Amino acid sequence: xxxxxxxxxxxxxxxxxxxxxxxxxxxxxxxxxxxxxxxxxxxxxxxxxxxxxxxxxxxxxxxxxxxxxxxxxxxxxxxxxxxxxxxxxxxxxxxxxxxxxxxxxxxxxxxxxxxxxxxxxxxxxxxxxxxxxxxxxxxxxxxxxxxxxxxxxxxxxxxxxxxxxxxxxxxxxxxxxxxxxxxxxxxxxxxxxxxxxxxxxxxxxxxxxxxxxxxxxxxxxxxxxxxxxxxxxxxxxxxxxxxxxxxxxxxxxxxxxxxxxxxxxxxxxxxxxxxxxxxxxxxxxxxxxxxxxxxxxxxxxxxxxxxxxxxxxxxxxxxxxxxxxxxxxxxxxxxxxxxxxxxxxxx
Amino acid sequence: xxxxxxxxxxxxxxxxxxxxxxxxxxxxxxxxxxxxxxxxxxxxxxxxxxxxxxxxxxxxxxxxxxxxxxxxxxxxxxxxxxxxxxxxxxxxxxxxxxxxxxxxxxxxxxxxxxxxxxxxxxxxxxxxxxxxxxxxxxxxxxxxxxxxxxxxxxxxxxxxxxxxxxxxxxxxxxxxxxxxxxxxxxxxxxxxxxxxxxxxxxxxxxxxxxxxxxxxxxxxxxxxxxxxxxxxxxxxxxxxxx
Amino acid sequence: xxxxxxxxxxxxxxxxxxxxxxxxxxxxxxxxxxxxxxxxxxxxxxxxxxxxxxxxxxxxxxxxxxxxxxxxxxxxxxxxxxxxxxxxxxxxxxxxxxxxxxxxxxxxxxxxxxxxxxxxxxxxxxxxxxxxxxxxxxxxxxxxxxxxxxxxxxxxxxxxxxxxxxxxxxxxxxxxxxxxxxxxxxxxxxxxxxxxxxxxxxxxxxxxxxxxxxxxxxxxxxxxxxxxxxxxxxxxxxxxxxxxxxxxxxxxxxxxxxxxxxxxxxxxxxxxxxxxxxxxxxxxxxxxxxx
Numbered sequence: 059x060x061x062x063x064x065x066x067x068x069x070x071x072x073x074x075x076x077x078x079x080x081x082x083x084x085x086x087x088x089x090x091x092x093x094x095x096x097x098x099x100x101x102x103x104x105x106x107x108x109x110x111x112x113x114x115x116x117x118x119x120x121x122x123x124x125x126x127x128x129x130x131x132x133x134x135x136x137x138x139x140x141x142x143x144x145x146x147x148x149x150x151x152x153x154x155x156x157x158x159x160x161x162x163x164x165x166x167x168x169x170x171x172x173x174x175x176x177x178x179x180x181x182x183x184x185x186x187x188x189x190x191x192x193x194x195x196x197x198x199x200x201x202x203x204x205x206x207x208x209x210x211x212x213x214x215x216x217x218x219x220x221x222x223x224x225x226x227x228x229x230x231x232x233x234x235x236x237x238x239x240x241x242x243x244x245x246x247x248x249x250x251x252x253x254x255x256x257x258x259x260x261x262x263x264x265x266x267x268x269x270x271x272x273x274x275x276x277x278x279x280x281x282x283x284x285x286x287x288x289x290x291x292x293x294x295x296x297x298x299x300x301x302x303x304x305x306x307x308x309x310x311x312x313x314x315x316x317x318x319x320x321x322x323x324x325x326x327x328x329x330x331x332x333x334x335x336x337x338x339x340x341x342x343x344x345x346x347x348x349x350x351x352x353x354x355x356x357x358x359x360x361x362x363x364x365x366x367x368x369x370x371x372x373x374x375x376x377x378x379x380x381x382x383x384x385x386x387x388x389x390x391x392x393x394x395x396x397x398x399x400x401x402x403x404x405x
Numbered sequence: 406x407x408x409x410x411x412x413x414x415x416x417x418x419x420x421x422x423x424x425x426x427x428x429x430x431x432x433x434x435x436x437x438x439x440x441x442x443x444x445x446x447x448x449x450x451x452x453x454x455x456x457x458x459x460x461x462x463x464x465x466x467x468x469x470x471x472x473x474x475x476x477x478x479x480x481x482x483x484x485x486x487x488x489x490x491x492x493x494x495x496x497x498x499x500x501x502x503x504x505x506x507x508x509x510x511x512x513x514x515x516x517x518x519x520x521x522x523x524x525x526x527x528x529x530x531x532x533x534x535x536x537x538x539x540x541x542x543x544x545x546x547x548x549x550x551x552x553x554x555x556x557x558x559x560x561x562x563x564x565x566x567x568x569x570x571x572x573x574x575x576x577x578x579x580x581x582x583x584x585x586x587x588x589x590x591x592x593x594x595x596x597x598x599x600x601x602x603x604x605x606x607x608x609x610x611x612x613x614x615x616x617x618x619x620x621x622x623x624x625x626x627x628x629x630x631x632x633x634x635x636x637x638x639x640x641x642x643x644x645x646x647x
Numbered sequence: 648x649x650x651x652x653x654x655x656x657x658x659x660x661x662x663x664x665x666x667x668x669x670x671x672x673x674x675x676x677x678x679x680x681x682x683x684x685x686x687x688x689x690x691x692x693x694x695x696x697x698x699x700x701x702x703x704x705x706x707x708x709x710x711x712x713x714x715x716x717x718x719x720x721x722x723x724x725x726x727x728x729x730x731x732x733x734x735x736x737x738x739x740x741x742x743x744x745x746x747x748x749x750x751x752x753x754x755x756x757x758x759x760x761x762x763x764x765x766x767x768x769x770x771x772x773x774x775x776x777x778x779x780x781x782x783x784x785x786x787x788x789x790x791x792x793x794x795x796x797x798x799x800x801x802x803x804x805x806x807x808x809x810x811x812x813x814x815x816x817x818x819x820x821x822x823x824x825x826x827x828x829x830x831x832x833x834x835x836x837x838x839x840x841x842x843x844x845x846x847x848x849x850x851x852x853x854x855x856x857x858x859x860x861x862x863x864x865x866x867x868x869x870x871x872x873x874x875x876x877x878x879x880x881x882x883x884x885x886x887x888x889x890x891x892x893x894x895x896x897x898x899x900x901x902x903x904x905x906x907x908x909x910x911x912x913x914x915x916x917x918x919x920x921x922x923x924x925x926x927x928x929x930x931x932x933x934x935x936x937x938x
Contacts, residue, residue: 259480
């Protein structure tokens with residue numbers, strides 16, 4: 059079957075490359091700083107892949123996933139400091155809590171189409187920033203929240219290495235889940251929603267339940283990434299955890315890499331994540347970050363809404379075999395069919 | 406299973422689109438719904454299929470009250486529909502368009518592959534039956550209007566509805582395809598499916614339907630077999646605006 | 648007495664919200680676009696007003712002469728050049744991203760040009776206030792309200808009484824039908840966007856009179872404004888105005904027991920409650936159900 063070999067090539071091979079890269083990177087990284095940058099990039103990769111459960115399958119764009127990650131981080135931190143849970147127990151409980159919270163949020167955001175979802179996603183960031191800054195008796199407010207390290211006594215490079223592998227595992231889990239959904243009947247229904255929601259509904263797909271489910275799954279993975287970040291970094295500040303920028307970076311990464319592809323967001327996260335780390339070193343935090351992010355986001359949306367990588371592959375494919383592009387193929391078949399029809403009608 | 410409405414009413418602001426419609430379609434037959442432009446046919450379709458919630462009245466299918474239920478509930482109850490300006494999933498292949506009509510029951514079932522043998526075979530069966538099997542792997546957006554119409558019907562058929570509502574199946578298709586659609590409807594009806602068709606092409610309506618309901622100003626003004634409708638003066642009056 | 652004072656202040660603030668929400672509603676009505684950059688343009692206008700006063704030493708209100716036509720033009724360009732080029736199927740989502748991107752760029756450029764420092768206009772009449780049945784009302788707040796009220800009235804008259812307003816309303820209500828009767832809906836939509844952005848110019852100037860401004864301030868405005876248009880029913884101008892006054896009042900009153908920061912949450916609570924209970928909004932808005 060040609061499909062099997064094709065899917066092995068497009069899913070299996072990149073998976074292998076990714077696994078090998080994750081396994082080798084920590085030993086190849088020349089210094090702990092590069093390794094810590096690797097952790098940050100993997101964090102972005104998990105966030106972008108988690109985002110793509112909603113964005114890629116249903117076409118609903120969330121600008122608020124940064125807040126879900128922040129919530130996962132704070133929940134993990136608070137469960138450790140206030141409820142005395144063990145670090146990784148807190149991480150799991152936090153993800154479950156955020157997933158549970160995603161139900162009412164999704165209920166409000168997904169019952170009607172499109173615009174409300176985006177509005178709610180942005181509002182989520184703004185309200186959580188407000189709450190976490192003001193409610194200082196619990197959250198530490200602007201002073202931040204210190205999260206105890208899960209591996210006390212571990213040296214810094216080893217700490218980075220451990221978290222690099224943890225993030226790598228989480229990324230593979232998220233990718234495997236996405237892949238499982240992508241090839242499933244459930245995923246077919248979700249993609250139908252992306253294409254035409256009314257039509258999907260009229261074919262018997264319970265669109266609201268589907269959207270809500272996938273939003274909850276997405277929130278859980280996002281919260282896991284956020285919680286892991288809290289354990290790794292050890293210090294949470296509401297301004298960074300509930301920043302609109304986080305959400306926009308995630309969207310930029312996913313769109314850049316291509317949302318219809320399993321590995322698109324990972325690729326986008328590597329490109330944008332590495333660029334972000336590089337510019338932070340070279341230029342520090344400047345307002346021009348905002349300008350560049352905005353500009354890139356605008357350019358991608360205007361000119362390559364399917365993602366840069368898919369657009370480039372399509373271009374290469376077009377150049378390589380001009381003769382039998384898919385559109386022509388069908389038009390030719392179409393003509394042949396019409397001819398047959400005419401002849402059938404005549405005889 | 407009989408599809409009927411009782412006292413259905415829908416107003417948009419001050420405009421009453423459907424005004425207390427009592428309509429009963431004959432099960433196992435090809436029913437047609439005709440009427441001048443703006444007589445409320447499409448709004449009626451949308452109310453029946455749950456795309457719009459009616460203000461008053463009820464929609465009943467067999468012994469189930471489907472009034473105001475979500476479209477997917479109505480679809481799962483066995484009422485399938487096509488859209489006036491035919492709608493397919495543009496970036497999905499023909500096979501996927503048809504497979505999208507598979508309704509998983511439960512989580513385990515939903516996580517199984519969408520391209521399982523039995524279902525893919527059924528999807529290809531419908532594509533073959535409608536004469537578009539050669540386009541199985543083509544994306545819907547690259548297909549011609551007529552092909553998309555057939556594809557949309559294939560998707561609806563895949564869901565095995567007992568009753569199928571077609572909104573202007575003849576709209577914008579060439580004469581050869583028109584004949585084929587007419588034949589298809591008769592064949593599918595002979596296999597036991599009920600049809601309800603909104604259509605402007607009177608030749609098609611008169612040649613394929615068993616029962617015709619005439620709409621005017623949001624309510625039925627006549628109902629009966631084609632010969633009877635053809636002879637009805639009220640119908641002529643509605644069309645000529647007298 | 649404190650309550651009465653808060654009611655007055657709430658209504659004055661509500662007027663400004665109403666004007667800005669009217670702009671957002673216009674965009675949404677015309678193209679189903681949630682214009683995230685609206686409040687970024689608002690802050691941009693406020694900065695231009697501050698700059699006029701700071702560098703040129705003239706009254707910030709005079710900056711309106713430049714900013715209103717400038718923003719009108721920018722609105723037309725934004726609609727014609729960017730938004731109308733997006734694919735209709737994904738317009739709602741992609742337009743949000745475009746306007747979000749513009750908001751980021753404006754915020755970044757403001758930070759680059761004027762630094763992140765907080766700015767405030769020093770006016771001769773800045774501290775003047777007068778007594779209204781026992782409530783102390785700052786003159787600048789009244790000026791801001793008057794500016795908003797006059798602009799809203801002008802907008803209303805334009806929409807209801809002029810040929811252009813008729814064309815714009817026709818375009819909003821039924822684009823195809825409008826085209827059939829000979830309206831150039833594309834151009835009308837562009838002008839509609841210009842008009843919407845002009846409200847941000849007026850609002851920004853009004854805002855600059857008595858508010859400390861900084862580049863990221865626009866996030867504090869877009870949240871409440873989005874809440875207002877959802878509560879009012881997406882696409883309904885009177886609904887937005889009613890919701891603006893109501894929520895402005897609620898915010899002002901809640902400041903007494905809760906403080907300024909927590910009082911802001913009233914917008915988000917109202918937003919979530921509306922979407923959960925009555926997604927089409929509480930004041931009409933027939934468009935909301937599907938978008």
